[in-house]
Amino acid sequence: MCFNEHYTTTQLIRSLYIYGLLITLILKEMSRLHLFIAFIVFCLFFTSCLKDQENDKEKIVEITIYPETGYGASIMSDIWTQPLIFSDNDDNQKQMLVDIIFEGLDIDYERGYKYTLSAEKVWMHEPLQDVSSIKYVYIELLSKEKVITENSEENIELFVSPETVKFTPKYPSEFEDDQSPKIYNALHTKKTGSDNWMTLPAIEGFNFEEGYEYVLNVKKITQVDPYLIRFVLLEIKSKTLRN
Structure with missing residues (x-):
């Protein structure tokens, strides 16, 4: 833009004002365009995120199944059993295979062996x-290693609950004459100072009376071949009546 000497001050101010309005309008239109483009990009990104959330997330992991089983029951059952204990290399947290879907798991599990x-x-x-929001799909067995190779004995102190629980062994499974799973009224017990409960069909030499809680000294005997765990009473440290 140029001005000649015949422009009055009023005309000059008016011209500058008009050009200022034009520049402002142009900048506003550019800002609206940028805002519109940003909105489109945001919508595309948000839609992509929603699609990701609607799909299952998957990852290949390495699973370790440990040589000793645990004791637990499904949330939908009051019958305790012996779930496998496993971890994966994604978080390395040991957990029982209870209420967790594991599709196609096809191994002939034997206690005393570690499986990868x-x-x-x-x-x-x-x-x-x-059920858990995480499930596993079996791909292949990588290794099977015998890690409990020697018989052992250990003296432990057990707390015994005043009430029994239903228990069906799994490794090995036991059956009634009609081939239904054998169900025991098992001792509900744990090591003193531990929160990990066990269910034992019997402790050798111990006569349980329902309604009493006990503290026992017992010997835990682990036999390697065939794999077997036994508990033998050494001493009744206390016996307390509970209502």
Whole structure:
């Protein structure tokens, strides 16, 4: 823009004002365009995130199954059993295989052996009710190693609850004459100072009376071949009546 000498001051101010308005309008239109583009990008990103959330997340992991089983029951059952104890190399946290889907798990598990296998870990977008939101899909067995190789004995102190619980052994499984799983009224017990409960069909030499809680000294005997764990009473330290 140029001005000649015949422009009055009023005309000059008016011209500058008009050009200022034009520049402001141009800048506003550019800002609106940028805002519109930013909005489109945000919508595309948000839609992509929603699609990711709607899909299951998957990852190949290495699973370790440990040589001794645990004691536990499904949230949908009052019958205790012997779940496998496992961890994966994604978080290395030991846990019992209870209320966790493990599709296609095909190993002939024997206590005393450590198993390493490959599996797909799946974070389910819509998990089934009463099961973990994480499931596993078996791929292949990588190794099987015997890690408990010697018989052993250990003296431990056990707390015994005043009420029994239902228990069906799994390794090995036991059956009634009609081939239904054998169910014991088992002792509900744990090592003193521990929060990990066990269910024992019997402690050799111990006569349990329901309604009493006990503290016992026992000998835990681990036999390697065939794999077997026994508990033998050494001493009744206390016996207390509970209502």
